[in-house]
Amino acid sequence: MSRQVRARRPRGASRVGARFEVVVGPVAHGGHCVARVPDEQSPSGTRVVFVRHTLPGERIVLEVTEGTEGDRFWRADAVEVLEASPDRVAAPCRLAGPGLCGGCDFQHVTLERQRGLKADVVREQLSRLAGLDVPVEVEAVPAPPGDPAAADVDQGLRWRTRVQWASGPRGERALRKHRSREVVVVDDCPITRRDARDAAARGTVVERVDAAGAVHGFEVDADGFWQVHPGAPATLVEAVLAALAPRPGERVLDLYAGVGLFARFLADAVGPGGRVVAVEADRRAAGHAAANLAGAAEVARGPVDRVLATAYDEPFDLVVLDPPREGARRPVVEQVVARSPRGVAYVACDPAALARDVGIFAEHGYNMSGLRAFDLFPMTHHVECVALLERTDSDLR
Known part of the structure; x- marks a missing residue:
């Protein structure tokens, strides 16, 4: 961690x-x-x-x-x-502190102030790297309805549904110290579910997401990427749909699509007359996406920059970008704007990468017209953002 x-x-x-x-x-x-x-x-x-x-x-x-x-x-x-x-405040974990477990950054801070600190970081990165001065509020994310750990999640605890354990000197569960290979033996991690899945597990699991008036199941490798906060998938789907406001018949690119989370709900929104293309580099994730989408969307496997360099060069109405921590970077941003979408929803787990890419979009006439930030990782410094980018000369807002 x-x-x-x-x-x-x-x-x-x-x-x-x-x-x-x-x-x-x-x-x-x-x-x-x-x-x-x-x-x-x-x-x-x-x-x-x-x-x-x-x-x-x-x-x-x-x-x-x-x-x-x-x-x-x-x-x-x-x-x-x-x-x-x-x-x-007093940290809820006895292993949170100097020289101890490095998994959390802010256990000594009230939840409200944690979110304020994260908002300050997002605002500073957008100012320094994109030249933007925008208000930022980091929103709390509740557990899904019926979650037995909902009360703990509201306190910033028991939200991690999957964790990659290190091994202690006698094979005990352990976590690493900050910026170190040294480990700390952990009997209980307060931000982690007691039944959390080991991120090194093998096999396939099914995750169900109830969002936007629909429920869909998603096959995913037990050690593949899936949001670890139980409320994250539905929260992000609804934020993306609210930002883009997809219309029946529209054409959508879902880039870095993973197992097809956004593509599945976007396909519902654009209907049978629309088109959704999901692009994913990982072979296993792309295979799961094909099964999860079940013909509701096309799946293209390959690195996003390479796929866009050779295919799907026609105009698209909407684009979802959900890149890894390093961001989309210039080659992908420029290939996106070449397709002239009316809106781009950028889902970012790193505010610095988001700000850099927002600056590149601005060079091509796409400005950030909306931003939401979510506290998907309480007690840590991490924050998830959903930004809306729109063409400044567009009347399709």
Whole structure:
């Protein structure tokens, strides 16, 4: 649940273990806040430090966890809180804290403030990378009706339906420390369902999604991609449909389609007179998509940029983009705009990648006319966005 980091060549004397008293600055993308510490080796006389386990405005003692004299910035943990934020709370997990499990970033923060921090990050990324100044609200996502863990989900807990466990020294379930290969043995993870499926499991499962007045089942590999929050699939489907407002008879491209979640509900919306094409690179996912769509949509297997470079070059009315964390990037964005859609729904799990791609769309006359953000990953820094991009010269809004 935490990202491992590749060792870097030292650029000078290590500062790991150094401690500083600071007042913490704003939140930054990645689950940490920005602080500055005095540093004679820096031309400015200060060094930027990205600090975990803190909140903007707190006065803390930080301890450097990564960094040498030649680095542009250091990383650190807040190891002592001298003046706490009113938004600080006791973490619900005993393994949340410096040097412990790296799976969560914000267990020490109220849920309301967590969402505010995520909104600040989305807003800052769009401003810095796309030149946009837009209001952002991160919406809570409830569990589906009838979910026995709904009360816990409302508190930001027990939402993870699948988890990839590491192995402890005696084979126990474990999770990794932040940016490390070291593990922490875990008897119970409060954000994870007690019956959560192991992400390394094999076989095929069926996920049912009740959205937009219809219920559809989706075959998916047990170790394949599927949203881990139980309320996520329906929430995202309804957000995409609300943004695009598909009409009967329209033509739709669903890119990075996975097992066909969006394509299936889009096919309902455009009806038998419309056309939906789902493009997916993964062989297994594309195979499941073909079964899940059952003729309601076409499935094209292959990398999105390559498929669009050789096929489906006619105009399409609507496009759904749900790329991996690195975003769609320029080749795909330019192939999308070449098809002159009236609207593009961009589903993004990384606000920086979203902002970069929104900037590329703007170069081609497509501006962001709507944005919703969802708290699909409480207690972590991750946030899911659905952006609507429309042609500025279009009267089809």
